[in-house]
Ligand SMILES: Nc1nc2c(ncn2[C@@H]2O[C@H](COP(=O)(O)OP(=O)(O)OP(=O)(O)O)[C@@H](O)[C@H]2O)c(=O)[nH]1
């Protein structure tokens with residue numbers, strides 16, 4: 001798996017070899033596999049970089065699901081809004097609010113443009129000394145960003161489909177790049193959607209970082225925060241301490257049977 005550390009023996013003189021042992025994995029990021037299983041995506045990462053853009057259209061639920069996958073894997077999410085150069089006046093308020101909201105929850109959120117090279121320095125700083133994976137919809141500019149950091153590498157990027165406005169799944173393999181200033185960056189194939197592996201109930205609410213101060217305060221200790229009386233989470237939503245939008249993501253996950 002990409003990110004694995006292995007012990008290997010050289011076989012032949014052409015720099016090839018045979019893997020003898022896969023060393024224990026520090027962290028593993030998963031996605032759903034069928035209805036009940038889970039499939040590992042990458043090993044030994046410290047940070048999940050959730051990339052989004054105005055094109056293809058922003059998918060807030062997708063961002064939330066990746067945040068939860070990162071929390072479950074005990075890795076740090078970083079939210080990256082790319083294609084800042086495309087922002088029109090009417091988009092600025094919406095994107096500005098999105099950034100403030102995620103920062104308030106406790107997630108580092110950056111606005112960048114891989115095309116114009118803006119915000120890249122701050123982003124590059126967040127990579128040093130860590131192993132990070134870029135995830136997100138096809139076409140948001142994951143490979144373009146790797147190319148920005150490693151201009152000498154031959155990295156393929158692809159245009160969006162003119163008909164659908166969606167990416168064309170240009171990257172087909174997960175690849176780890178060593179960065180010149182330390183740290184590793186993994187590029188991964190873009191997705192249309194991302195399904196979480198099944199999450200135990202009591203872990204799902206913990207994965208919503210802003211729920212944590214209220215957990216344990218509901219009337220019923222096994223409260224699922226749906227329509228139970230005396231629910232501290234529902235009360236926090238009503239008082240504005242938790243965003244409606246995030247609560248909707250939580251409900252959608254419960255209702256989809258993911259938790
Ligand atoms: N305007 C603008 N376009 C960008 C930016 N970054 C990337 N793009 C364009 O977005 C398209 C998709 O870029 P890719 O880097 O191939 O996207 P990806 O996320 O790697 O896509 P997959 O490999 O399919 O998952 C290309 O046409 C890029 O030129 C940006 O900052 N601004």
Ligand SMILES: [Mg+2]
Pocket residue numbers: 142143144156157170171187188189190
């Ligand atoms: Mg790509």
Ligand SMILES: [Zn+2]
Pocket residue numbers: 218223224225226228230231232233234
């Ligand atoms: Zn509750």
